[in-house]
Amino acid sequence: MKINIAYLYPLLLNIYGDRGNIIAFTHRCLWRGIQVEAHEINLGDKIDPEKYDFYFIGGGQDQQQIAVSEEFQKQKQFLVEAAETKAVFLSICGGYQLLGHYYKPHQGDELKGISILDAYTVAGHNRFIGNVTVETNLLAGNVNTLTGFENHSGLTYLEQGTEAIGRIIVGNGNNGKDKTEGARKNNVFGAYLHGSFLPKNPHFTDYLIKLSLERNYGQQELPCLDDKFEWAAHNKAVKRKY
Numbered sequence: 001m002k003i004n005i006a007y008l009y010p011l012l013l014n015i016y017g018d019r020g021n022i023i024a025f026t027h028r029c030l031w032r033g034i035q036v037e038a039h040e041i042n043l044g045d046k047i048d049p050e051k052y053d054f055y056f057i058g059g060g061q062d063q064q065q066i067a068v069s070e071e072f073q074k075q076k077q078f079l080v081e082a083a084e085t086k087a088v089f090l091s092i093c094g095g096y097q098l099l100g101h102y103y104k105p106h107q108g109d110e111l112k113g114i115s116i117l118d119a120y121t122v123a124g125h126n127r128f129i130g131n132v133t134v135e136t137n138l139l140a141g142n143v144n145t146l147t148g149f150e151n152h153s154g155l156t157y158l159e160q161g162t163e164a165i166g167r168i169i170v171g172n173g174n175n176g177k178d179k180t181e182g183a184r185k186n187n188v189f190g191a192y193l194h195g196s197f198l199p200k201n202p203h204f205t206d207y208l209i210k211l212s213l214e215r216n217y218g219q220q221e222l223p224c225l226d227d228k229f230e231w232a233a234h235n236k237a238v239k240r241k242y
Contacts, residue, residue: 019196
């Protein structure tokens, strides 16, 4: 079995250690004997929606988001096709905002997204910076928490057709008002969780790996790994003060 990863625009959207998500995803595949190949997609590169099973896009500043927003409009049909054929997307912060309908900064024009999440984002007046713990019902098993670190001023609101990844226990999440964090529509996921997100949440990483495999190979059960270090990191971060 093999998973092809499309790492979207790493030269522009790669702050707060978001590349660590690619590293965690890749190694948890390789430790199980699953072949994985990560391909960096930069401005002007063609996206083949049939080739890639897992798409990752990280966070960045407003200036970098402008360039990616413009590129997304050129690639929209390919990304929409990938989402509709059950490819898995994980988008963090700025990347998350651009998978929705739009991001409206304080100054300048509205940045168009590609609307594979039913959500929109507007710039807020306060910056949310701190630890986050989320309660989720997405995952089977005994652990229903996700943890990460938020650093954003954008306020994201979900619309009908998209559900939150979970409910905020610690932190502000999507907008600081409705206690939601992140978004999910089919196999497309967005979150404000830096940190990196996946290394401290091995159960969520495995969930994304299973979904990525199921696109080509049907339902899968993953062999267990020795995750004592990953769970130590997760448990230390859960419910940490903001």
